[in-house]
Amino acid sequence: MKIKINQLFLRYQEFLRYFFGGMIATALNIGLYKTLLAILPLHYLIINFIVWLITVLFGYYTNRRFVFKRPINSLMDTAKEAGNFIGFRIISGCADSLTMWVLFSLIGVPEIVTKLLANLVASLINYYTSKLIVFKHSYSSTIEIPSNLKEISENLTRL
Numbered sequence: 001m002k003i004k005i006n007q008l009f010l011r012y013q014e015f016l017r018y019f020f021g022g023m024i025a026t027a028l029n030i031g032l033y034k035t036l037l038a039i040l041p042l043h044y045l046i047i048n049f050i051v052w053l054i055t056v057l058f059g060y061y062t063n064r065r066f067v068f069k070r071p072i073n074s075l076m077d078t079a080k081e082a083g084n085f086i087g088f089r090i091i092s093g094c095a096d097s098l099t100m101w102v103l104f105s106l107i108g109v110p111e112i113v114t115k116l117l118a119n120l121v122a123s124l125i126n127y128y129t130s131k132l133i134v135f136k137h138s139y140s141s142t143i144e145i146p147s148n149l150k151e152i153s154e155n156l157t158r159l
Helices: 002-041 044-067 075-106 110-133 147-159
Strands: none
Touching: 002 044, 002 110, 044 075, 044 110, 075 110
């Protein structure tokens, strides 16, 4: 049982890091949104954009450093990577705002429920574009795990 749990953890550690980082980013996003909405006399979509920008900067740092564990590259490589990251975040930011507009303004779903659903849509777009495109060439942070105990013991005896 313990081996299976370890196997699952090792197999999905990258996703788990993304999930927990995403939870922090979502809390930051919603917390800033509610705070700015309460103190700034601006339209909710303008506030959503400001919050989105802050969250994107936070997301790039956490994804690069902790989720996909990118090594330090040249300034040119980092700029290209950051540009790709921001470009895809623009797409997910538009999806976030579109989801908010449709659910909140057109359908009348409560604002905080709308914000949570919009974050879910954006998070799915962000994870797959980061994993498959932006950080595609990063060193793998997952390890292939043998599927049975015999393979594990054989690998251990080879060491």
